[in-house]
Amino acid sequence: MDQALIIAITDLVAGYRHTPVLKKLNLAVKQGEAVGIAGPNGAGKTTLFKVILGIIAKMQGQIRILGRDMESSQDRAWVRRQIGYVPQQTIPGKLPVSVGDAVLMGRWGTSFGLTRKPN
Ligand SMILES: Nc1ncnc2c1ncn2[C@@H]1O[C@H](COP(=O)(O)OP(=O)(O)OP(=O)(O)O)[C@@H](O)[C@H]1O
Numbered sequence: 001m002d003q004a005l006i007i008a009i010t011d012l013v014a015g016y017r018h019t020p021v022l023k024k025l026n027l028a029v030k031q032g033e034a035v036g037i038a039g040p041n042g043a044g045k046t047t048l049f050k051v052i053l054g055i056i057a058k059m060q061g062q063i064r065i066l067g068r069d070m071e072s073s074q075d076r077a078w079v080r081r082q083i084g085y086v087p088q089q090t091i092p093g094k095l096p097v098s099v100g101d102a103v104l105m106g107r108w109g110t111s112f113g114l115t116r117k118p119n
């Protein structure tokens with residue numbers, strides 16, 4: 001497998017209970033690449049992020065994030081600590097902080113703290 005890939009997803013099937021939302025999804029993202037995922041409401045964009053973050057388990061296929069196969073709960077927990085995730089806002093109005101600060105909030109205690117700069 002290409003070692004430069006930080007996300008390598010092959011024939012992924014994932015969803016909720018017995019309802020697959022992602023059906024044989026393939027995605028390869030290289031280090032340093034910026035990728036936008038577009039699709040209609042309910043297409044499965046958030047579901048894809050939940051699988052990448054290890055919040056929900058896959059039903060079928062292979063998923064390799066930052067070199068880990070996400071097969072064990074330890075690997076999923078490790079991956080979860082490496083990734084900053086800003087979920088969709090459900091409260092109306094503007095968040096009174098900058099985009100950069102909003103992103104950093106989720107990294108407090110994981111990638112930086114009182115004496116450590118964010119990585
Ligand atoms: N917790 C859940 N339990 C059961 N079904 C769910 C759950 N969350 C989402 N779904 C269903 O999975 C499908 C994909 O939803 P998902 O939230 O991934 O879509 P999305 O592309 O992020 O949509 P949006 O553009 O509205 O954010 C939808 O049919 C949705 O109803």
Ligand SMILES: [Mg+2]
Nearest residue numbers: 045046047088
């Ligand atoms: Mg969504």
